[in-house]
Amino acid sequence: MKRCMPNYAICGIVFIVACLAIITGCANIETQGKPAAVPEVRPGVLAGYLTVKELPDSSFLLPTPPAPGSAKFALDEDVSRKNLALRGTPRWKQAAVDADLTFPDAAGTFSCAINAPITEQDTPHLYMLMRRIRTDASHSTYSAKNKYKRVRPFMVNNQPTCSPDEEKSLRKNGSYPSGHTTIGWAWALALSEIAPDRVDAILARGRVRGSRRPGRVRSH
Numbered sequence: 694m695k696r697c698m699p700n701y702a703i704c705g706i707v708f709i710v711a712c713l714a715i716i717t718g719c720a721n722i723e724t725q726g727k728p729a730a731v732p733e734v735r736p737g738v739l740a741g742y743l744t745v746k747e748l749p750d751s752s753f754l755l756p757t758p759p760a761p762g763s764a765k766f767a768l769d770e771d772v773s774r775k776n777l778a779l780r781g782t783p784r785w786k787q788a789a790v791d792a793d794l795t796f797p798d799a800a801g802t803f804s805c806a807i808n809a810p811i812t813e814q815d816t817p818h819l820y821m822l823m824r825r826i827r828t829d830a831s832h833s834t835y836s837a838k839n840k841y842k843r844v845r846p847f848m849v850n851n852q853p854t855c856s857p858d859e860e861k862s863l864r865k866n867g868s869y870p871s872g873h874t875t876i877g878w879a880w881a882l883a884l885s886e887i888a889p890d891r892v893d894a895i896l897a898r899g900r901v902r903g904s905r906r907p908g909r910v911r912s913h
Contacts, residue, residue, distance in 0.1 A: 728821040734828060737795060739821075741829035748829065751837035751870060758843050758869045773846045785855055791902045792856040792873060796824055803880060806898040807888045819887070823880055830879035834872050843869035877902030 731739045759765035779785045793799060800811040800823050813820045845868040847854050854860055881899025885892045 727817050731821070731825065738828055739824045741825045741827075741832060743829045743832075745832075749833045751834050752840040753836075755837045755870060758841055773850070777850070777852050780853075780855075787901070789855040791877070792859065794827060794873070794876060796820075799823070799827070802902065803884055803895065803898055806894040807884055807891050808894075809888075822883065826879050826883055827876050830876040831872050834870050834875050837870055838867040838872075841867055841869050843867040871903075874903035 734740050759769055779788075790798075791802060797812060797820075800820055803823075804811050810816060811819055811823065845863055846852075847860060848864060854863075878899050881895050881902070884895045888895065
């Protein structure tokens, strides 16, 4: 199930998001007590650390998506077909779990990697950091998604995805770059700075979260 590391431009986006969020987040974290309340941008989603002007411009950082007929486009189609072949396997089930970006479930996916709980009760500041990074990382993809409007594979092949409940909303925005991949790698990079002794396990977990999303996105 291994695949190549994400394209360097995407790594650049998530690295910028993670670094800015860590710097801003740590500056606002108190040494004791609960984190300060943060408003929601929509139900269940907290405001991030970055303003709109501070977000990386993904449309500037990313190259255009692979053109139809190109070798990279053919690779994307091949990856998509192989992903669909995973339906019913443990990897498909894991992808469905990783596709869930709602809290508290999303936070726990890195608990084993850092060898510590990530919950609102046990580690409230870390939990808050992950919730707010999720928003910043997601918002950082908007400019490229809106510019390229790349159609998602399931809209072309009419095959079910690993998260069918999200398909209706996913039809409304592009697949490039992958929001789930960006969020997963932003979490991994941030947690790597927080727990450097666990960097290998954290990045390995980020790689799994950000790798193939069966039936949902292509490889680029």
